[in-house]
Amino acid sequence: MNAQRWHGHATKSAVVVGCTALAMTVTGTTAQAHSPRDVARQTLPANDGWAAYGTGTTGGAAADAEHVYTVTTWAEFRSALEAGGSAPKIIKVRGTIDAVSEGCEAFAAPGYDFDAYLAAYAPEVWGLDTDLSAEPADSPEGLRRTSAANQDKAIKVSVPANTTIIGVGRNAGIKGASLQIRAVDNVIIRNIAFESPIDCFPQWDPTDGSKGNWNSEYDTAVVYGSTHVWLDHNTFTDGSHPDSAAPTYFGMLYQQHDGELDIVRGSNYVTASWNVFTEHDKTILIGNSDSESTAVGDRGKLKVTFHHNLFSKLVERAPRVRFGQVDSYNNHFVADASYSYSFGIGKESQLVAQHNAFTLPAGVSAAKALKKWSEAPVTADGNHVNGKPVDLIAVHNAEIPAETLQSGAAGRPPCVPGRPREGRPRHRHRPGRRRRKSAAQGAPACPRPTSSSPCREGASSWRAPGRAPPSGCRPAPSGRIPAGPSAASAPRPPDSPREPCTSTRADAVTTPASGTP
Numbered sequence: 301m302n303a304q305r306w307h308g309h310a311t312k313s314a315v316v317v318g319c320t321a322l323a324m325t326v327t328g329t330t331a332q333a334h335s336p337r338d339v340a341r342q343t344l345p346a347n348d349g350w351a352a353y354g355t356g357t358t359g360g361a362a363a364d365a366e367h368v369y370t371v372t373t374w375a376e377f378r379s380a381l382e383a384g385g386s387a388p389k390i391i392k393v394r395g396t397i398d399a400v401s402e403g404c405e406a407f408a409a410p411g412y413d414f415d416a417y418l419a420a421y422a423p424e425v426w427g428l429d430t431d432l433s434a435e436p437a438d439s440p441e442g443l444r445r446t447s448a449a450n451q452d453k454a455i456k457v458s459v460p461a462n463t464t465i466i467g468v469g470r471n472a473g474i475k476g477a478s479l480q481i482r483a484v485d486n487v488i489i490r491n492i493a494f495e496s497p498i499d500c501f502p503q504w505d506p507t508d509g510s511k512g513n514w515n516s517e518y519d520t521a522v523v524y525g526s527t528h529v530w531l532d533h534n535t536f537t538d539g540s541h542p543d544s545a546a547p548t549y550f551g552m553l554y555q556q557h558d559g560e561l562d563i564v565r566g567s568n569y570v571t572a573s574w575n576v577f578t579e580h581d582k583t584i585l586i587g588n589s590d591s592e593s594t595a596v597g598d599r600g601k602l603k604v605t606f607h608h609n610l611f612s613k614l615v616e617r618a619p620r621v622r623f624g625q626v627d628s629y630n631n632h633f634v635a636d637a638s639y640s641y642s643f644g645i646g647k648e649s650q651l652v653a654q655h656n657a658f659t660l661p662a663g664v665s666a667a668k669a670l671k672k673w674s675e676a677p678v679t680a681d682g683n684h685v686n687g688k689p690v691d692l693i694a695v696h697n698a699e700i701p702a703e704t705l706q707s708g709a710a711g712r713p714p715c716v717p718g719r720p721r722e723g724r725p726r727h728r729h730r731p732g733r734r735r736r737k738s739a740a741q742g743a744p745a746c747p748r749p750t751s752s753s754p755c756r757e758g759a760s761s762w763r764a765p766g767r768a769p770p771s772g773c774r775p776a777p778s779g780r781i782p783a784g785p786s787a788a789s790a791p792r793p794p795d796s797p798r799e800p801c802t803s804t805r806a807d808a809v810t811t812p813a814s815g816t817p
Contacts, residue, residue, distance in 0.1 A: 339466065339490075340360075340368070340390045340392060340464060340466050340468075341360075341361045341363075341390070341464075342361070342490075343356070343357065343358040343359065343361050343488075344356060344357040344358070344488070344530045344532075344571060348530075348571055348573070348605075349571035349573065349604075349605025349607060349627065350568075350569045350570060350571055350603040350604055350605045350625075350627070351528050351529060351530045351569050351570055351571035351605070352569075352571065353569050353603070354528075354569065355485075355486075355528065356528065357486055357487075357488060357528040357529065357530045357569075357571070358462075358486060358488075359388075359390075359462065359463060359464035359486060359487060359488030359530070360388040360389045360390040360391075360462055360463050360464035360488070361388065361390075361464065362388040362462075363387070363388040363389050363390045363464075364388075366384075367383070367384050367387055367388060367389040367390070368389070368390045368392070369383070369389070369390070369391050369392065370392040370394055370468070371391060371392070371393055371394070371397065372394050372395050372397070373397060374397050374398060374399045374401065374477070377391065377393065377397055377457070377474075378457055381457055381458065381459060381460065381463070385460065386460050386461040386462055386484070387462065388462040388463075389460070389462065389463050389464070390463075390464045390466070391463065391464070391465045391466070392466055392467075392468045393465065393466070393467045393468065393472045393473075393474065393492060394467075394468050394469050394472060395469070395471060395472065395473075396471055396472070396473040396474075396475060396493075397473070397474050397475065397477075398475045398476060399454065399455045399474070399475065399476040399477035399497070400451075400454075400455060400475070400476035400497075400498075400500075404451070404498075404500030404501075406454075407447050407448075407450040407451040407454060407500055407501075408447045408450075408500075408501075409443045409446035409447045409450065411438075411443055412440075412443040412444060412446070412447050412501075413440070416440050417440040417441070417444060417504075418549060418550075420439070420440045420441075421440070421441070421504050421506070422550060423506065423511075423512060423550055426506060427506065428506045428507065428510075428511070428512055429506070429507070430506065430507070431505055431506060431507045432503070432504065432505070432506070441503075444501045444503065447500070447501045448499070448500075448501040448503075448517070451499075451500050451501065452517070452518075455476060455477050455478055455497055455518065456477075456478045456480055456518075457477060457478070457479060457480065458480045458481075458482060459479055459480065459481045459484065459487055459489075460484055461484035461485050461486055461487070462485075462486045462487075463486075463487050463488070464487075464488040464489075464490070465487075465488070465489045465490070465492065466488070466489075466490045466491050466492070467490070467491035467492045467493070468491075471493070472491060472492055472493065473492060473493035473494065473495065473535075474492055474493075474494055474495070475494075475495040475539070476495065476497045476498065477494075477497060477520075478497050478518045478519060478520065478521075478522065479520065479521045479522070480522050480524065481521065481522065481523045481524065481526045481529060482522070482524040482525060482526060483524070483525045483526060484526050485526065485527045485528050486527075486528045487526065487528070487529045487530070488529075488530045488532070489521070489529075489530070489531050489532070489534060490530075490531075490532045490533050490534065491532075491533050491534065492534045492535075493534070493535040493537075494520045494521070494534060494535065494536050494537070494560075495537060495538070495539035495540070495541075496518075496520050496536070496537065496538045496539065496541070496557050496560060496580065497518040497519075497520065497557075498516075498518075498541050498556040498557065499516035499517050499518055499555075499556045499557070499558070500556075502514045502515060502516045502554065502555060502556055503515050503516075504549075504550065511550075511551060511552060512550060512552060513552055513555075514549070514552055514553065514554050514555045515555070516555050516556050516557060516558050517558055518557075518558050519558050519559040519560065519561065519562045520536055520559070520560045520561065521536075521560070521561050521562070522561075522562045522564070523561075523562065523563045523564070523567045523570060524562075524564055524565045524567065525564075525565045525566050525567060525597075526567050527567065527568045527569050528569045528570075529567070529569070529570045529571075530570075530571050530572075530573070531561070531570075531571070531572045531573075531575060532571075532572075532573045532574055532575065533573075533574045533575065534575045534576070535575070535576040535578070536560040536561065536575065536576065536577045536578070536580070536583075537576070537577075537578045537579050537580065538557060538579050538580055539579075541556070541557075542579055543555070543557060543580075543581055557580065557581065557582075558582065559582050559583060559584065559585050559617070560577055560580050560583050560584060561577075561583070561584045561585075561619075562584070562585045562586075562588065563584070563585070563586045563587075563602060563604055563619075563624070564585065564586070564587060564588040564598075564602075565588070565594070565597060565598070566597040566598055566601045566602070567601065567602060568601040568602065568603050569603055570603070570604045570605070571604075571605045571607075572604070572605070572606050572607075572609060573605075573606075573607050573608055573609065574607075574608045574609065575609045575610070576609070576610045576612065577609065577610070577611050577612070577614060577618065578610070578611075578612040578613055578614070579612070579613050579614075580614055580615070581614075581615040581616065582615070582616060582617050582620075583611070583614050583615075583616065583617045583618050583619070584617050584618055584619035584620070585617060585619065585620055586602050586604055586619050586620070586621045586622065586623075586624040586626060586649075587602055587621060587622030587623045587624055587646065587647075587649070588622070589622070590622060590646070590647045590674070595623060595647075595648070598622065598623040598624075599623055599648065601623070601624075602621075602622075602623050602624030602625065602626075603624065603625045603626075604619075604624055604625075604626045604627070605626075605627045605628075606619070606626070606627070606628040606629075606631055607627075607628070607629050607630050607631065608630050608631065609631045609632075610631070610632050610634070611631060611632070611633045611634070611642065612633075612634040613634065613635070613636050613638070614633075614635075614639070614642075615638050615639065615640050616640040616641050616642075616644070616671070617644055618633065618642045618643065619643070619644065620643075620644030620646060620671075620673070621643070621644060621645065621646050621649035621651055622646035622647045622648070622649055622674075623646075623647065623648045623649060624649055624650070624651075625650045626649065626650065626651045626652070627652050627654075628643070628651070628652065628653045628654075628656065629652075629653070629654045629655045629656065630655050630656065631656045631657075632656070632657045632658075632659070633656065633657070633658045633659070633669070634659045635658070635659065635660050635661060635664055636661060637661060637664075639660070639661075639664055639668060640668065640671070641668050641669065641670065641671035642658075642668075642669050642670070642671075643669060643670050643671065643678070643680075644671045644673055645670060645671065645672050645673060645674065645676050645678050645705065646673040646674050646676065647673070647674040647676065648674070648676055649674075649676045649678075649709075650676070650677065650678075650709040651676075651678045651679070651680075651709050652678075652679040652680075652709050653670075653678070653679065653680045653683065653692070654679070654680070654681055654682045654683065655682040655683065656683045656684075657683070657684045657685075658683065658684065658685045658686070658690075659686060660685060660686060665695070665699060666685040666690050666692060666695045666696075667692075667695045667696045667698070667699035667700055669683075669685075669692050669696070670692055670693065670696045670705060671703075672696075672700075672703040672704075672705055675706070676706075676709070677706050677707060677708040677709040678693065678705055678706070678707060678708075678709045679707060679708065679709045680692040680693050680707075693705050693707055
């Protein structure tokens with residue numbers, strides 16, 4: 301049997317350690333601890349993006365001792381997810397869990413052979429006018445479908461409501477799995493190194509494009525019809541199976557990856573913070589169709605915040621947005637020669653992209669940061685390219701006049717009445733002092749005025765290599781999620797507004813230090 305020629309899932313390949321390129325202290329936009337020494341019970345702070353809106357996001361913080369699990373194998377992980385229904389639970393992942401440890405051959409249907417598949421559907425034999433949907437069950441395509449169904453059942457897992465999944469110790473990771481967060485509320489996923497699942501049995505579609513194409517399944521994480529989801533300090537990567545190493549068949553890339561993160565089908569109130577998204581093609585999708593049937597469920601939803609993430613060596617979709625109200629700030633985008641675009645402006649989207657940093661190689665224009673798919677307003681200000689302030693909309697419109705963008709989106713979380721828009725920042729919380737609750741808690745902070753600094757929530761991610769941060773800015777993060785806050789690393793108060801750094805010195809806007817967002 302020859303199940304496939306590439307990407308037989310290696311059992312001993314190295315895994316990117318979660319957050320190695322973007323690690324955190326509890327300084328800055330981090331979690332407010334339910335227990336001062338148990339990070340697994342930390343919850344999303346008030347005002348931390350859209351996932352803090354309304355009821356907020358607490359995951360499994362309220363779990364009792366019977367619903368706290370430490371898992372080291374894929375079987376244990378699946379069992380922990382299934383146990384206890386939607387009762388609050390905490391799943392601690394220790395070490396690297398491999399959902400495909402036995403390789404792709406374990407899913408292959410009896411009789412499936414990749415060489416036979418290639419021989420049967422080569423364009424010179426099959427042509428490019430007819431798809432394979434009518435092929436019988438005992439055909440090479442039919443056997444491929446059966447094999448794919450076996451993999452689908454094995455690697456997809458459903459994450460229930462009121463769940464926290466957190467990596468503990470060193471090298472906490474999940475390989476080859478697809479996490480399905482479907483029709484649930486209140487989920488936290490932190491400190492996990494995800495290696496993208498590979499589709500062991502991609503389908504050849506002769507009718508896809510003028511030359512046909514290979515189509516694959518399986519996103520690393522899918523938020524589908526769910527609310528209040530916080531993804532924090534994770535790494536998403538293709539790992540040991542990059543597209544750059546993939547072969548071509550029938551003249552087309554043998555594509556075995558789909559997305560790293562999809563937020564679709566009426567999902568709402570999602571925050572993605574301090575993550576690394578790296579070495580991938582189609583990275584993040586918000587809204588998966590322009591169709592009116594999909595729009596009915598998506599309009600007024602898909603509210604998502606991205607902040608302090610590192611997007612490195614990606615091709616596109618960071619993110620690509622349809623209908624969503626998306627706020628993206630204080631992120632770092634590092635491109636290479638394969639770069640296509642970062643922000644995709646799609647149907648009825650409202651994207652606000654502020655105070656982000658772009659590191660682009662020679663010959664790659666800042667005009668590529670934005671990509672127009674449909675007519676929709678966008679706000680993009682306070683962004684920096686290679687250390688210099690750049691009006692991304694103006695550059696895009698000047699270089700790509702056929703895709704002129706209109707400014708004026710309102711994707712930022714709404715203000716809360718009574719919260720300050722201007723004036724001096726609130727004081728940080730200090731251990732030993734009680735926080736005063738306000739009616740504003742649970743909703744995102746009002747936006748502060750922009751400035752020449754590329755920072756909101758302080759400039760922790762924008763210090764120059766080897767230099768101290770500017771006055772009024774916190775130092776860059778280091779280390780993984782710590783055991784708990786200390787006097788030197790207390791979280792900000794829950795009612796702190798976003799604000800630019802007070803300093804506008806030149807060294808506040810230089811390229812971030814290597815390994816920070």
